[in-house]
Amino acid sequence: MAQRGRRTARVSGDERQDAILITAEALIGERAFDDISIEELATGAGISRPTFYFYFSSKDDVLLALLDRVITEVEHRVGDLPRDFASDPVGAWTRSIGMFVEVFVAHRGVATAAIAARARNDEVRALWSKSMQSWVDFSSDVIRSEQARGAAPEGIDAHDLAVSLNLMNERVITAVLNQESPAIAESGALDVLSTIWIRSIYGSVNPGRR
């Protein structure tokens, strides 16, 4: 939120700022963020390179602004997520994971760029963490309440489980979208992920001995 980008601002020039963001989002969709120069962003927005610095302090700052929007959307959507897990756990989890996938796909470019940038940029890392945290909080709350009502077995820390499963989602979806190898087919992803979530949240299996 608030004051990402521009320094003091008040009247016009907002359009320029937007133009940079729009250019960035467009380019990010077709090319790696690292391969986009500030020159290109500036030209795309109809300004010179030094002028770019009037609006943003760096290329990463642009990414941050883009990420901000995504975070806002994530927090909205997570907040609106239904919590009717008692009546239809499988469906409810699948819908939640489906929403995670949707957000990722919708902001594919920003997500990919942010994941790459978080290794070197603290602010990007913090912001990304914040959005992952929304999902983790949501899932660990639900897991805990499923454990409390006896539907899911205790014996595993709800938070750790939620973190691991959400990180799995992040990684698997990234692999699918980037057509990595090894990866899985996009069509089957939601299914596999849901199954893993369900089994590891509700299952208490002791194969063989132990």
Place this chain on the structure above:
Amino acid sequence: MAQRGRRTARVSGDERQDAILITAEALIGERAFDDISIEELATGAGISRPTFYFYFSSKDDVLLALLDRVITEVEHRVGDLPRDFASDPVGAWTRSIGMFVEVFVAHRGVATAAIAARARNDEVRALWSKSMQSWVDFSSDVIRSEQARGAAPEGIDAHDLAVSLNLMNERVITAVLNQESPAIAESGALDVLSTIWIRSIYGSVNPGRR
């Protein structure tokens, strides 16, 4: 394998090449790969920057050489992994995952650098994939055989499951090692990961209806 780095080579100068690799491995442990300049690698190896180019064609080429070693180790260790899953599935899986964790921790710097570099460098991506593929092949083989002997339920594709779980391991361990947030405690990681693997491989749960 073979012929990474140096162009034709035959006699001496090998030491120089090693010196670069050693310097790289040392620096990579204390600083992000991106923040290391070729100048530093050269100086560390006692040569000038242009001379560096005699041995490697780029900084990424050095990383590739480092990765090559890791791949070799991974393939060895995966090959040596016991397959006594019938008698003690939980223990066997935990040991396998433990080995994955060990390799990651042992080559922490290279792993982190490779993960960051794979986004921009095709060769790094290919090499990393190769090592992940070793784990995936191993795990999907075992899952398939566990399904065949009736210990694990069918109804989920062994390959997709193996890919997802291995990507989860990669991501969770990275998060732990980099002290990201959200992440989990290093001490509990193996436990949580094993539990998720076991439950999703052997469990067939239908909570509520379906």
Place this chain on the structure above:
DNA sequence: CGGCCTCTCAACACGGTGTTGACTCTCTCG
């Protein structure tokens, strides 16, 4: 109108990468 604040950019400084061309060893073969 006069001054301030927003906005703009040419020109510069810098740091990193990769290349060139000339030079020095050292080993080998006639």
Place this chain on the structure above:
DNA sequence: CGAGAGAGTCAACACCGTGTTGAGAGGCCG
């Protein structure tokens, strides 16, 4: 043993991308 072919080395250069500086143009407000 003397000539030539590598192997190995590096000063100097060409580039490109980033970020800064300083000087100005235009509008809005008293």
